[in-house]
Amino acid sequence: MRSIWFTFKLFEGCLGCLCMGIQIEGFLNVAVAQDLYLYIIVFSVFTCTSFFGCLNICMEYEPVLLREILWSGFASFSYTVTAITTMYHAEKDLYLIYLSDLEIIEDEMGHQFFGYSKTQAIYAIITSVLYLLHTVLAADIYFTDLAVARAAEKQQEKKKLVLYLCGANVHNRLLKLKWFRRLDGRMLSTDLE
Structure with missing residues (x-):
């Protein structure tokens, strides 16, 4: 079972690194900056905890399911908020506001700030969905284990989820x-x- 959690944490960490790289590249190349601190904190905290979780599993410690559920759920929520605020900042960019008023949609795609914001929001949503899947599977295992324990107390047979x-x-x-x-x-x- 630890191999499943290791794989989730590895992919979550890699996607977090990708989000952080897009944020840093966009911040360095675009004159208009977003809320850099919010995004960097979200990306770095969850990326580091994912990689430390991988290391923890490699050191043969069993993941605690309740902690997995809560932390992955919080990470999913944080990445979703990050994606929404990223697109909010892109929408409020003065240059893009004037483009949308003139209905010049083609030029919007060529605008650097919009490109970085859109890419960052897409990868943040992908990472959020991966964390959400992690949360749902951990919750499913947790509640199945509780049901198996209750069934064992009543001398009933119930299968564990594998x-x-x-x-x-x-x-x-x-x-x-x-x-x-x-x-x-x-x-x-x-x-x-």
């Missing part, structure tokens, strides 16, 4: 590799020798 990395066939094939079993937390007694 997630596979890239499908059951690929996951089972990867489980033949020692490093993947270790990452996934499924070390066998023969692996320890």
